[in-house]
Each structure stands twice: as structure tokens, then as C-alpha cells.
Amino acid sequence: MNTFHEEEIMGKAYDSRLMKRLLTYMKPYRWQVVLAVLLMLVATALDLLMPYLTKIALDNYIIPHDAQGLLHIVWLFIWVLVFQFFFQISQAYLLQWIGQKVLYDLRIKLFRHMQRLSLSFFDKNPVGRLVTRVTTDVETLNELFSAGIVAIFGDIFLLAGIIIVLLKINSTLALITFSVLPVLFYITIVFRKYVREGFRQIRVRIAKINAYLQENISGMLIVQLFNREKKNFKKFDVLNADHLEAYIRTIVYFAIFFPAVELISAIAVALIVWYGGMNFNSGAVTIGTLVAFIQYARRFFRPISDLSEKYNILQAAMASSERIFKILDTVPDIKNPEAPWEVINFRGHIEFDHVWFSYKKDEEDWVLRDVSFQVLPGEKIAFVGATGAGKTTIISLLCRFYDVQRGSITIDGVDIREYDIHFLRSHFGIVLQDVFLFAGDIETNIRLSNTAMPREQIIKAAKDVNLDPFIRQLPNQYQEEVKERGSTLSMGQRQLLSFARALASNPHILILDEATSSVDTETELLIQDALKTLMEGRTSIIIAHRLSTIVNSDRILVMHKGKIRETGTHRELLTQKGIYHRLYQLQYKGENQVSS
Amino acid sequence: MFILGSNVFYAISPRVLKLTIDKIEAGIEPRTLLMYCSLLVAIAFGHLIFRFFMRTTMISASRKIEYDIRNDYFSHLLTLPISFYHNYKTGDLMARATNDLNAVRNVVGPGIMHSTSNIMMFVFVIALMAYTSFKLTLFALIPLPLITLVSKLTMKHIYATFKKAQEQYSTITAKVQENISGVRVVKAYVQEDRETQIFSTLNDRYLELNLKLTKIRSVLFASISLFMGIALAVLIWVGGKLVMTNTISVGDFVAFTVWLGMLAWPLISFGWILNMIQQGAASLTRIAEILDIPPAIRDNELTDKSIRAISGEIEFRDVSFRFPNTDADTLRHINLKIPHGTTLAVVGHTGSGKSTFANLIPRLFEPTDGHLLIDGRDIISIPLKTLRKHIGMVPQETFLFSDTIAENISFGVDTFNGAELEAAASLSTIAHDLDKFPDKYETLLGERGITLSGGQKQRTALSRAIIRKPSILILDDAFSSVDSNTEEQILHQFRDMLTDQTIIIVAHRISTIMHADHIIVLDDGEIIEQGTHNELLAMNGFYARLFEKQRLEADLETL
Numbered sequence A: 001m002n003t004f005h006e007e008e009i010m011g012k013a014y015d016s017r018l019m020k021r022l023l024t025y026m027k028p029y030r031w032q033v034v035l036a037v038l039l040m041l042v043a044t045a046l047d048l049l050m051p052y053l054t055k056i057a058l059d060n061y062i063i064p065h066d067a068q069g070l071l072h073i074v075w076l077f078i079w080v081l082v083f084q085f086f087f088q089i090s091q092a093y094l095l096q097w098i099g100q101k102v103l104y105d106l107r108i109k110l111f112r113h114m115q116r117l118s119l120s121f122f123d124k125n126p127v128g129r130l131v132t133r134v135t136t137d138v139e140t141l142n143e144l145f146s147a148g149i150v151a152i153f154g155d156i157f158l159l160a161g162i163i164i165v166l167l168k169i170n171s172t173l174a175l176i177t178f179s180v181l182p183v184l185f186y187i188t189i190v191f192r193k194y195v196r197e198g199f200r201q202i203r204v205r206i207a208k209i210n211a212y213l214q215e216n217i218s219g220m221l222i223v224q225l226f227n228r229e230k231k232n233f234k235k236f237d238v239l240n241a242d243h244l245e246a247y248i249r250t251i252v253y254f255a256i257f258f259p260a261v262e263l264i265s266a267i268a269v270a271l272i273v274w275y276g277g278m279n280f281n282s283g284a285v286t287i288g289t290l291v292a293f294i295q296y297a298r299r300f301f302r303p304i305s306d307l308s309e310k311y312n313i314l315q316a317a318m319a320s321s322e323r324i325f326k327i328l329d330t331v332p333d334i335k336n337p338e339a340p341w342e343v344i345n346f347r348g349h350i351e352f353d354h355v356w357f358s359y360k361k362d363e364e365d366w367v368l369r370d371v372s373f374q375v376l377p378g379e380k381i382a383f384v385g386a387t388g389a390g391k392t393t394i395i396s397l398l399c400r401f402y403d404v405q406r407g408s409i410t411i412d413g414v415d416i417r418e419y420d421i422h423f424l425r426s427h428f429g430i431v432l433q434d435v436f437l438f439a440g441d442i443e444t445n446i447r448l449s450n451t452a453m454p455r456e457q458i459i460k461a462a463k464d465v466n467l468d469p470f471i472r473q474l475p476n477q478y479q480e481e482v483k484e485r486g487s488t489l490s491m492g493q494r495q496l497l498s499f500a501r502a503l504a505s506n507p508h509i510l511i512l513d514e515a516t517s518s519v520d521t522e523t524e525l526l527i528q529d530a531l532k533t534l535m536e537g538r539t540s541i542i543i544a545h546r547l548s549t550i551v552n553s554d555r556i557l558v559m560h561k562g563k564i565r566e567t568g569t570h571r572e573l574l575t576q577k578g579i580y581h582r583l584y585q586l587q588y589k590g591e592n593q594v595s596s
Numbered sequence B: 001m002f003i004l005g006s007n008v009f010y011a012i013s014p015r016v017l018k019l020t021i022d023k024i025e026a027g028i029e030p031r032t033l034l035m036y037c038s039l040l041v042a043i044a045f046g047h048l049i050f051r052f053f054m055r056t057t058m059i060s061a062s063r064k065i066e067y068d069i070r071n072d073y074f075s076h077l078l079t080l081p082i083s084f085y086h087n088y089k090t091g092d093l094m095a096r097a098t099n100d101l102n103a104v105r106n107v108v109g110p111g112i113m114h115s116t117s118n119i120m121m122f123v124f125v126i127a128l129m130a131y132t133s134f135k136l137t138l139f140a141l142i143p144l145p146l147i148t149l150v151s152k153l154t155m156k157h158i159y160a161t162f163k164k165a166q167e168q169y170s171t172i173t174a175k176v177q178e179n180i181s182g183v184r185v186v187k188a189y190v191q192e193d194r195e196t197q198i199f200s201t202l203n204d205r206y207l208e209l210n211l212k213l214t215k216i217r218s219v220l221f222a223s224i225s226l227f228m229g230i231a232l233a234v235l236i237w238v239g240g241k242l243v244m245t246n247t248i249s250v251g252d253f254v255a256f257t258v259w260l261g262m263l264a265w266p267l268i269s270f271g272w273i274l275n276m277i278q279q280g281a282a283s284l285t286r287i288a289e290i291l292d293i294p295p296a297i298r299d300n301e302l303t304d305k306s307i308r309a310i311s312g313e314i315e316f317r318d319v320s321f322r323f324p325n326t327d328a329d330t331l332r333h334i335n336l337k338i339p340h341g342t343t344l345a346v347v348g349h350t351g352s353g354k355s356t357f358a359n360l361i362p363r364l365f366e367p368t369d370g371h372l373l374i375d376g377r378d379i380i381s382i383p384l385k386t387l388r389k390h391i392g393m394v395p396q397e398t399f400l401f402s403d404t405i406a407e408n409i410s411f412g413v414d415t416f417n418g419a420e421l422e423a424a425a426s427l428s429t430i431a432h433d434l435d436k437f438p439d440k441y442e443t444l445l446g447e448r449g450i451t452l453s454g455g456q457k458q459r460t461a462l463s464r465a466i467i468r469k470p471s472i473l474i475l476d477d478a479f480s481s482v483d484s485n486t487e488e489q490i491l492h493q494f495r496d497m498l499t500d501q502t503i504i505i506v507a508h509r510i511s512t513i514m515h516a517d518h519i520i521v522l523d524d525g526e527i528i529e530q531g532t533h534n535e536l537l538a539m540n541g542f543y544a545r546l547f548e549k550q551r552l553e554a555d556l557e558t559l
Ligand SMILES: Nc1ncnc2c1ncn2[C@@H]1O[C@H](COP(=O)(O)OP(=O)(O)OP(=O)(O)O)[C@@H](O)[C@H]1O
Pocket: A123, A359, A360, A367, A385, A386, A387, A388, A389, A390, A391, A392, A393, A394, A433, B450, B451, B452, B453, B454, B455, B456, B481
């Protein structure tokens, strides 16, 4: 839970650069935006008309006792209301529509972008954080769009409108009303300063809570097995309490700020009344004016306190968008070449040429040192070696999950960096050491995106890995549900399923990284038999600790501490009496002892 | 109380305003005017004080409730059995703890605060209005029933639609979660486009639901404003007439417009609150759905609290086990006694039930039939904590936390010293690998231990089990990613050091299990053979065949 889950610290509350960028997402909907703004203008104008009508009713009709005129004004009032109603509905809906569309676009764009990022990025970022980007962070922007931006536009119009109307009715009185504004600004600035820091703290802490929760849910089996419930709950409680405490602090700021705005608004009203009262006798101010002013003053201060309430949303949205943009701005380490190599005949001749590789880009912490080897088309080669020797790393490099630091990897004489990355990968059928299954059903886990794959091919693949008998006895057979990560299948079944997936994709080059490590020997032998015909003339690269898996390979490469130390067939290696020989002895020593 | 105070002050100010305006009309002394004006400010100040306390108490309370719910949620999750986690996706559970919790918090905090405050204000304002002019009040309130009607009509829809939207949001979260966890497979199989497409489809539906929600909301809000406007129109008409007939004063009229203005806001926010309450209710249902699931495996009245330690004798007495929602037993009539301090090895085909067998011992699952005894006592009578405390298990699927290696190894012990840590690390030979890492034991792991090789992960998990000095050590295929050289070293050390422990080893390699005191062969959930290595060979059955297969090749190649 240390630095790995530490949420980046985000700075500014309002950043015009970010805002501008957010607004560019509205571009596809500019006409709708224009329409919405027009509607809003009309709606605001209508809204502002009402106190004015009240004033007229009072000054021109009620006080002079003109019932007929009053009726007219009331009718006018009702018409305004009806228009207002329709404008308000269409304006509110339209704005929301735009907001939802923009978010939809943004979410998809973000997701699509993440699909292009390289593995080194995923190694560095915990799953929880990335999930938050696509879900919670975008959802925060939703609030900005649905409550914030809309209301902020509306509020600004309203404020401008009120200022104009007030100045028109009575400029002195208007100026008196505005005289409280400097105080208001001052308060707002002070408030913002405190709240900003508070919210930053809150965000950092909630991120920690969620990362912790997520990891505990994923690893619940371990938590329970190791009796960590109490301890982890305590840890969680501390994080949770930290978050609470940060929140409580900001509440006080809010609790002072909002009533303070109201107090200022009351002072403004008092000033209006006082000035009005003083000048009533001179006839400079009518009762109607006074009433209108009081109503306007209320409308004037409400958006200001609203704006500050929205400030919260605004700030959260800024932080979220900054984090989202940061991901959108991450350039994949592994780039697809601009002009990929045009392949006429893919043969699959792989060559590693003095490859050096380290997972840390700029440190010389070599995982692979000067690795050179070739795989001829149709050859079956195998890697063995101690754990951590770098076998999986070789596979990852071949698939271009990472790029090499020194040396090169070529296929058919062309550097793999020059191939279209998807083209390259589509030639491999890979069973990774960490089996991953998708929630869904068995069939789609084998088929993946290949909707054209005939069912027979799927069943054939399952048969080849000897999984078919098991699937047949499931209630829904190939449609049987697969839970998250395949949690209701046995480990071996999961491996077999991902093996079947690799076979069904009918690859040029089959890559098996410990693909049968949890499968029993009998099943494994059956698979090997099936593979013999299946992989006729095709290349395969197999990594295994169980030597029985690899003895029949054309060539075995023995890795040790990032280097290839021995190469040859099983028999050649045995006669070398090196590392391989020792491994062999260990695995079979028991049997030989007993049988001799 | 604070709400009450704040509203008294708030509602009373128009009354003062009325008095002032009536006075102004009649001509007023500057001094009295000043006094009235100060009174207006003073009232606002009183309001401020009460508002301050109202806000701090109510919102703090809501945050505390959020805190409590979050804690409850997590502590409940900690008690739920593993089978629960097979049925719920991580992303879904997370969405409930984030998005839904937010919706609930909004109701208990701002929601309740504003609604009680609004209701009180409502009552006050109306009382004051009625006191000023009963007739006018009645007229002004004509639209009220209409508002109630509209709210009622929309509420149901908001609840239903919002719940659906939240569920969809959960699905989206789960999808993203899965996509990122499986990024290697996605890339290896060039699934990026398909994943994006699935994701868009999910979002289409989410968008649709949200727009529907928006539509309902805009109608609700706009209608409330409309009805309030109508009330104002009625007031101008009827009130105007009353002023003309001198039934009420101009000041009364002004006060009425202000009061109505005061009512408008609560009413509009009333719509907003209704909306929020419906959303909160929908979310609360989703959280409660999890909280209501009873923890299936826990201590109960059969537990004998006096049991403090376990020596490690295990007995299966006619144990059968069936997973929920399946129609065949995964384990059938297992009868087996594993004496204290011995090693039991389990072999069998993939899916024959080996892991299930192993998982019964720490009570991750409970036998559907028969009894499991530890030290001669039914496993149900042993406190769960005690049971697990004395078991060290390496599950088949390795899970490490994104923490330092030292933290990961010492995960299951309360106290430990450096020597113990190093002993556990060297017993699994991971110490050897750690020497090569620049940060040694403080090396920070990626999520699920992503930055370690497969074998390194497995051995870290092995150390994590050993450091507990368990009476029962369960190794479920714990050497599958470890080379034989390393495995042999580990097993060799085990044989020397772990003499007092009961060990259960599940494995596929004969070399791993042949030295065990007792070996059982599981097939389709049944023990079909058992004995020592030599006994089993003599039986000429499954085990002998397995042995032949592994040996045959070996011999073939040495020829
Ligand atoms: N994503 C990563 N980031 C940083 N270091 C890594 C990463 N993946 C692997 N390593 C390190 O690189 C080394 C080689 O790992 P690799 O997975 O290639 O080993 P391996 O030979 O496949 O081992 P095993 O047989 O245990 O699977 C290990 O020391 C490991 O800790």
C-alpha cells in the first residue's frame, strides 16, 4: 500500500487550459450548444421579467387601483410562465444531452487509448487506479456537466441580466446594492484558499481507500486464510477515518461561507430599504422599485452562493480531468511503425541478436544479457532454466510487449519493430504463465473476437486439449458460464481452456509458457500427441519446468541468470553434463533409484 | 433545533420588511428606518449562527454515516466466504462502495438537512402568511396539490431508472476491471477492438438510461417552477385586488411576494431532493443486498472457545462435497486419517477435486456431508481464527499484495523478527533471488506481484505460509512454476526442518510426492488408490501408470 497506490497530487482548482480542453469535446455538438445557449438566454430573460412585471403591477395598477390593467398584467405573467416552462425543459434537456454525449465520447476515447498503451504502463499503474479513471473520474465530470457547467452558464447570464436590469431601473440604488460586492469577493477568495487544500487531501485519501478495498476484495482468500481480517480492517478504518477527518474540516469552511453570503445579501436588502425609505418622500424611489430590487437582490446572491457550492464540483472535475488527460497524453512506449513492413510471405524465422533487456528503462539492471538464438520455421524449441532466469521475458519481447534496449529481434530478417504490431501478434498463439479468462462462457473464451470461427473448430480445440469430456458433462456445455478469472474452474481446467484458445486461433507460431504446469501428466501426454499432428510444419516455443513436456523438442535452450548457457537436443545436453543434466537427474533420480 | 432556529429567523425577516415598507409608505423617521434596517441585518445574523451549526452538525453526521457504512461494508466483506467472491465481480463490489455509497451519503446529509429545513420553513412561512392574510394564503397555495401530484408521478420512474443506471455502471466498472487485469491476453490475442466494442455497447445502454433520467428530471423541475410562477400570478391578481379594496396593505403584499419567493426555492429543491432520495434509496438497496448476505462460515454456538491450539491430526469421515448450483458431488465419501506429523500427497487428474479436498481443511468450504475432524474434534467446534492460525496454506493460484516482499512474507504473523523472516525466505529459496534485487526485502511488488517471475511469486507465497510455523502445511500445486532443481532444494529442507508438521502436498510431478508417508489418488472426487509410493506401484493401477509414463520417457531418452 505504499507509494504504488499513492494518488498523484493534483494542483489547481481551476485551470483554463484544462477547461479549454474539456470544451473541445463539445465541438461535435457545437450546434446543439448554440441552440442550448440561445434557449438559456431566453429562459433567463423570461425569468428576469417576472420581478419586473411585479413592479409594474404594483406601481402602475395596484397602487393606482386599476383592476383592468392588473388583469392584463397577470395574463401576460402567465404567458411568460408557460413559455418559460417549455424553454426551461428543452434547455435543461439539451444541455444534459450534450453533457452525456461528451462524457460518452470521452469515456470511449479513454478506453480506446488505454488499449493502445504498453505493458510497462500497466506494470506501473494499479488496476484500481486505471479503473477509477474510466469510471469515477468520468462520472465526476458528469456532475460538472449536469450540475456545474450548465448552472454556471445560467448563473453568469443571470448575474449579467440582473446587473443590467437594476442599473436601468434605478442606477443609484443599483450601485448601493453592488457596494457589498467587494466584501463578497474577499470572502470568496479566502474561502477558496482553504477549501482547495481540503479537497486535495480528500481526493488523495479516497483514492487510497478505494485502492485498498479493491486489493482486499481481489485477495480475500489470502486475507481470510491468514487471519488478517482484524488487522486489515484496522488499516482500512485508519484510511477511512483520515478521509472523514479531511472532510469534516472542509465542512466548517462551507458552513461559514454560505450563511456569510446570506448575511451579505441581507445587508444589501437593508441598504436598499434604507436608501429607498430615505428617498421615498422625494419620489425618487417607488414602492414597486423597492420590491423589485429586493427580489432581484435575492436572485443576485443565490447564484453566487451556488457558484461556490459548484466550486466543489468544479474543483473535483478539474482534478479528474487532469488525471484523465494525463492518461490520454501518455504515449505508448511501443509504437506501431508509421509505414509497417509489407509482408508477402510470413515464414516465421525468429532471430534474437545480442539482445539485452532490463525492465527499468534507464537502469542497467539486466534481465537478459546478450541473448542470441534462432528459431527456424517449423522448429520446436524449448526453454528451461531456474525460476527468474528470464524465460517469460523472452516471450514478452517476442510479442513486443516491451522493446529491447540493445540488440534486435528479427522475424524473417525484418526487425519486429517494423511490423504492424497487430499483424505480428496475430501470428502467435500464446498461452501465458498467468492464465486469464474472461467472464462470459466457455465458447467465447476460446473464440474471442473471431465470430467467424466455426463451432467445430472450437470443439476440435477443446478436444485436442482433452477438455471436451469435462465440458460435455457441464449443464450448459460450451455455453456454461465462466466467472471472473474463471474462479469456478480448477486451475488445470483454466490452463486447458486458455490452451484451447491458443490452438483455435490456428497460429503460425505456438508459444507455451508453462502452459501445462498444473495439468496432470496423462492429459499432458494426450495433448502432446495431438500437437504432433496439429503443429506439423509450424513453429513452437515451449517453456516448461517439467522436463517430460519438452524432451521431444528439436532444440532445448537452457537459460541461467539471463543468459543462454546450453543449447542442443535432449540427448546432446545430457552428454554435456551441465545444468540440464542436473535438472534431469533431479526429476528422474527418484524413479531410477526405485527401478534399479 | 438549529434548523428550527435558523428557519425562524429566516421566515421572520419579510415580516420586518413588511413593517418597514408600510412605515415608508406612511412616511418614516430616518432614525426608525435605520433601526429597522439594523434589525433586518441582525435577523440575518441570527440566521447565520443557526445555519452554521445546522450545517456542521448535519453534514458531519452524513460524513460519519458514510464512514460507518463504508466500514460496515468492508468488515462484512471480510466475513463473507470465498464462494461469495466467485459470484460477484470485483468491479461490481467496488462500484457499490464508491458510486452507490455516494448516492446514499447525499441523501442522509444534504438531502435530510435540506428537506427538514425546507419543511420547517414551509410551515413557518405558511403560518406567517396565513396570519397576515388567510384568504390570500389559500389562493397562493392553489398550485401546491399539483406539485405533489407531479412529484409522485415522477418519483417511481426516477427510482427504477436510476437503479438500472447504477447497475449498468457496475457492469461497466467490472468490464474495465477485467480488461485491465487481462491486458496481456487482450494484447496477445489482438482483442483491443473487440474490447472497445463491448465497452461501447455497455456505454450505449448507460447513456440511454441517463438520458431517460434527465428527461424525467427536467420535466419535474420545470413543472415545479411553473406551478410556483402560477402561484405568483394568482397572488398578484388576488393580492392586487385586496390591496385595492384596502383589505391588506402594500407592505403585506410585498411581504407575500417575498414569502412566495422563499417557498419557491424549497419547492424547487424539494424536487431535487426527491430525486436524490430516490437515487439514494436505489443505491441503498444495492448496498444492503451485500450486507444482507449472511456470512456462511463463522463461529456459532457449536464452537468450543476453549480450543487454543491444533496439533495437526486430520480425519475425513465420509466427507462429500458439492458446489452450490452444480448437480454432481465434487468429492465423494472421502474417508481418510492423516496422523500428526506425517506428509500426505494427493495426485489425480485435472479437475478430480484435489484443490477442493485441500480447501476443506482451512474451512474455505464446508463438507456437504460427513465430518471433518481435526485432532479428533469436529472442525465446526474449532474457532475459525484458531483453525486458520495453525494452518499455512499455499493456494494454487498465487496472490501477492502490492507491498514490499517483507510485508508479503510476514502477512500472516503478528510479530516476527528479521531472523524469522530470513529463515522463511531461505526455506523457500526466495532469499537467493532477493539478494539480486537492489532493494532486497524492501522490493516493492506490482499488483498481484506482477514484477516477479512465476516461480518467484510462488516461492514468496511459500515463505508466507512457512513463517507462521503452522501445524498443518498445505501446498496446493505449489511447485508448478518452480524448476526441479529449486524444488528439490526446498523439499530437502522441508524434510529436515518440518518434522513436526502435518503436510499436505498436491502435485503432478512424481518426484515431488514420492517421499510422502501416504499418497492418495483422487479420481472424479473419489479416492481410488492409496498407500506409500512402493505400495501404490505394486497395485499396478493409476499411480503405477502415472509413474510408468513419467519414467518411460526418462528411460527412453537415456537409451
Ligand atoms: N514486469 C516486470 N517488471 C520488473 N521486473 C520484472 C518484471 N517481470 C519480471 N521481472 C523480473 O525479471 C526477472 C526474469 O523474470 P521472468 O518472468 O522472465 O523469469 P522466468 O524465467 O520466466 O521465471 P519462472 O520460471 O519463475 O516463470 C525476474 O527476476 C523478475 O523479478
